[in-house]
Amino acid sequence: MSMFNESEERQELRKQVARLAGKYGRDWFTEKARAGEKTTELWLEIGKNGYLGINIPEEYGGGGGGIGDIAAVCEELSAQGCPLLLMVVSPAICGTIISRYGTPEQKQRWLPGICDGTGTMAFAITEPDAGTNSHNITTTARKDGDGWVLNGRKIYISGVDEAENVLVVARTEDARTGKLKPCLFVVPTDAAGFEAKPIPMEIVSPELQFQVFIDDVRLPADALVGDEDGGLVQLFAGLNPERIMAASFSTGLARFALDKAASYAKERTVFKAPIGSHQAVAHPLAQAHIENELARLMTQKAAALYDAGDDIGAGEAANMAKYAAAEAACHAADAAVQTHGGNGITQEYGMAGLLVATRAGRIAPVSREMILNFVAMHSLGLPKSY
Template identity: 55%
Template sequence: MFTESDTHRAIRDAVGSITEQYGRSYFAEHASAQTPTAELWEELGTAGFIGINLPEEYGGGSAGMTELAIVCEETAARGCPLMLLLVSSAISGELLAKYGSETQKRRWLPGMADGSSKVVFAITEPDAGSNTHAVSTTAVRDGDGFVLCGTKYFISGVDEADALVVVARSGSDASTGRASMSLFVVPTDSPGLVKHDLPVAAQIPEKQFTLFFEDVRLGPEALIGEWNEGFRQVFDGLNPERITGAAIAVGIGRHAVATGAEYARGRAVWGTPIGAHQGIAHPLAKAKIEVDLARLATYHAARLHETGRDAAEASNIAKYAAAEAAVNAVDTAIQTHGGNGLSVEYSLIPQWANARLLRTAPVSREMILNYVAQHSLGLPRSY
């Protein structure tokens, strides 16, 4: 994105103005306590930004992935990265908008659009990792409905959500023997759905959960799209996941560079601002360059996705570049602050935790390197 429209600048300004009322101390407090940033989410939803990418007829803004990426970036750039934008607005929102039935869209999208409801995403399992074909949570037909059994792991924001989009094994492909998948929308209060907190050391507001589906019975209205077509469908949610993850990382990087530069301008030792020394200035300059390059990659991927072109390579590259840039930017800001980098006052450690999380999730840097090696360079599959 080499030039930006007046509309996009207006979105940035509005999102930034709302988020700045809360700021990095608000985020740090909620990250430390692992409590939802509900007030900010609600205000952004009321202003129309949480569902900016969702269809207008269901209360959304009918904008594209570029606009949602701007919301993700600007909230993070003001010190408040909102990971559930990646999960609810991007993955679940895009999947329900594209594959959901009319009943599902009318039931779930309006609340997702105005911020009053969240629908999170359940795909990862203890023994499957990045290998989606190894998903063992099963869906079997039961009359005109379905029964889900199995376990999901590291599922974000279940305590804040009204429903889950669940990826389940529903059969096997007769020609390849690989698992066939189906997608379901499952209310979080469904009988048989057992939720356990999954403690994590990282300071992030969103709690993680292990989920047990113990004969969870669903009606026919729970199936998203077509039976056994979930594997194909779910990949339409993964590019938005990578793009919005990249946008959040870019925002974190921008926030870290700005915080580090401000400190370097004002902190004087022996009568000279520390930013006058190349040992401080050059790492910050390098961090800015890396974040700016990642930003270009992110909006290139967003544009490909929203215009219906193949965005897989670009989305993976953007996610990789942005996460690497964000981790380096926050680390550089911490180092610039010296001992103050670890203080609660400057709120950098929660930013580092979120940046470091994005280096691993929702797809690890190693799996992105595998993808580029195999699909872009034509090298033999390594896993």
């Protein structure tokens, strides 16, 4: 194995996941989405085969692998046309944070369900008035006797209707001024005072986005994950994996788009030859493929650094990977639609929906502008601009 090839185990993992997801495929996925149904069947099968919790310690039902393994699973699902957003959230963000900072009791309570898919956990950080500026979050947690009381609002929270619990980022009330001291709480979705309303989206996905209302939600002391003074370190333990997973989500979608476009370009004949023989069709696809392979390489680097415990190096690489992957996916989807001509905007060929799906990667989970700010400051040493 050279340092630019994944291990045989990782390559085999990719094959197995691709085979499993291929049984379902894009048509099944979009049918579910358009009918307002869920992809639970696929989710549970991934869990049953041990792929869902592959990054979680074995003693809690996981595979004992790293973020690179769960990212490979995420990418292969996307590449088969079944991108599962909750892969980014439940095992990668929530699973990582609880594995790192949870007590043995908390790990035993929540990680097995994350691994087998029966106890999916959503993640709530974004707020209507804070957006990208997470230092402005106003969801508060105050101590009340032995427990906590939470109040606040969250927006664009994925898959709340499919989750048993939500890992909510709040701040202790005395930290309202000064720097953000985030605290992480596991909130059951059926808790009194917890309400979620779906947000109508243009994206074709079985996984919905929600606005969440948290009104005097009472929690026991052990709902707090980690140390209430642990601050940003605990939060970022989940955010670097989130960026690596988001990159894999995008590179998988790009692969799916390019695969469909290349197949079409080989078969579709207009001027006596397959349209793929014309450089005006071939070159944008080739360019998108190059961009995507570069993004995949940076994603691999970010995952390797993260799994080696280099949080600073992983942070820089994860941001770059996420940026590059979103750009590559947008270019791939655009080129794929154009390759299909009029067919590219029909439901039958399923290309146009990729325009919105890939475009979301430039916005979430962190905007491309904030990544450029990060790189300008941390990689180039330029003064902070905001």
